[in-house]
Amino acid sequence: MRQSLLLMAGRVEEMIARAGRAFSERDAELARKTIDLDGAVNRAEIEIDEMCMRILARRQPMASDLRFVTLVMKMVTDLERIADLAVNICERALDLSRQEPFVVHTDIPKMVVVVESMVKDAIDALVSRSSTKAWEVIRRDDEVDALYHRIFGELLEAMRAEPTRVHALIHVQSVAKWLERMADHSTNLAELVIFMIDGRDVRHPNERSPG
Amino acid sequence: MRALTRRWRTALVVYAAVTLVLTLLVGSHLDAAAAASSASLWLWLGVIWASSVALTAMALLSTQAALTNAMQSLVQTFHAGDARTRPVGPEDSVFAGIAGSVQRMAEELDGAMRSLASERNRFEAVLETMAPAVLALDAGRRISTANRSARLMFDIPAACEHVELVEVLRLPAMHAFLDEVFARTSSETEMELPGTQRHIRARASRLGDGGVVIVADDTTEIRRLERVRRDFVANVSHELRTPIAVIRANAETLLDGALESPQTAEPFVTALFRHADRLGRLISELLDISALEAGKRVLTAEEFEFGELVEDVLAAHQQAAAEREITLAHTVPHDLWVRADPKATEQVLVNFVDNAIKYGRRGGHVDLASSVEGQTVRVEVRDDGPGIEPQHRARIFERFYRVDSGRSRDAGGTGLGLSIAKHLVEAEGGTIGVDARSPHGSIFWFTLRLCDASDPAETDDEQAPPARVFAPPEN
Structure with a gap:
């Protein structure tokens, strides 16, 4: 189960990097190849889910084993959502590749690098059982949010200045939003890893009832 | 008596039997000669015989114990990994020969071990300094060896021995390649490392113990140079052919009659001039580049x-x-x-x-x-x-x-x-x-x-x- 999860995460990491490049370089072929990878991620999600169900039903795991199984079930959902967002980015890349040459916002590749490293480090934290590393992932989410707000502001100004480019600029805005969503899913992954290692639920600290 | 080896035990029984016979012979001879207090004589003879057998047994036991101790200490020394320590005991003792043989055997073993270790160190040094990445996995896809290039290429930590590959390298193309290699005997592939956008060519072979060894080269630079060379040849011919085709077509039109009318001829002549000029610039820039690459153009400071x-x-x-x-x-x-x-x-x-x-x-x-x-x-x-x-x-x-x-x-x-x-x-x-x-x-x-x-x-x-x-x- 652990191996299948790690392989699935590897595919998702690759999809993020490829989708980011396909969009920045408006590379239709790379976008199509990346979209094709989504099938393997979906299959992996179903297989891992079934594996977890089997283990729950047959072996009735307890304590840390139970925590691991539930964690894996949640992680595959987040990973699959990230892969879907990468597919969305590739679809926009395909659309842009059919239009006039256009340089996407220079911060988009930076955002891709940060998001990819967040997914990678969240999974590395699981492998090395390091909650410190997982906390670093959570902190990096603010960096992505700041990049998103900056891109959003600059795109808004560019749309006002050049209304003819609005179509392409809206695509860039959507991609920035999806990258920001990917960072949120990576944060979920990191929170789950902390739960597994420390047994402490760090989600929504303000919503928790005392005691 | 059970503490003695079987051979020594037999020797002791033979000694006891021989001395008993001798004692009986001496006893009967003395008994016949003296004929007085024969009971006391037999008693004394019995005590002497029993003491002699007991003393002999003790001497045998102590010799055997000394030999056992010496052998034990020798073996312990070898076990501690030091074959150069001399065995205990005097050189003329009964076990000196045996100990000497053991010592020689240990020294030979030690020499063989040292040569193996130095061979291994040399092999590891060669592996570490090799430019291609070498990654060896066992049958369970755990890393058994990863040289420096492999660790750098795949971003694997230094302490990776016996770690499952998927824990440190989640590259899907690599795992798909390994599936293929484990199903066959050897295989070759090219793949792109995500993030770094580097291309590698990997070859893999099965090992006798069921494992796999992968040798990978970074082909990014070779691919780039191949592309530059290919593009250059294609481009230079294209760039030269285009103005020549235009010049020829325009000259043909002029020769076919356009030359007669200056008004019709002008745009053709202008195009001729423009393309000849471009051709001239192209050639002079090509020569410029070639002079620069050959280091023929001297720049002054x-x-x-x-x-x-x-x-x-x-x-x-x-x-x-x-x-x-x-x-x-x-x-x-x-x-x-x-x-x-x-x-x-x-x-x-x-x-x-x-x-x-x-x-x-x-x-x-x-x-x-x-x-x-x-x-x-x-x-x-x-x-x-x-x-x-x-x-x-x-x-x-x-x-x-x-x-x-x-x-x-x-x-x-x-x-x-x-x-x-x-x-x-x-x-x-x-x-x-x-x-x-x-x-x-x-x-x-x-x-x-x-x-x-x-x-x-x-x-x-x-x-x-x-x-x-x-x-x-x-x-």
């Missing part, structure tokens, strides 16, 4: 006022800028002295400004700026045009590389200007590049050596004079 050169270049481009309603401006201090080849520097600057005007936004701005970093000056030519996509930025200094081939050819470029500029700047020990400008546009930059006499503080960008604008001439 002179000290001159860079600010003055900037003003001259901008003034010469004023007309071209005005045609595209582009405003030229610069913030380069007039007294910025640099040490370089003036002609080469001018050629680079002219190329950058020329490109910025040709590909910049109509009605936009082209700015020149300089900043001093240590002993070098960074010169930037900024435009606010559509910008250059990242994949083109990496290749734009290659010969004949065109971002938008139709457009740049229409603009009269030969496709060699930036490549020549790169050669010139690098020949003078500088660096050259292009960055994206936010929100759009490009920054072409190169570095020059600052003149020793020039004071960096005075030429810094922050203290630069207000921008001098070259306004388009009024029509």
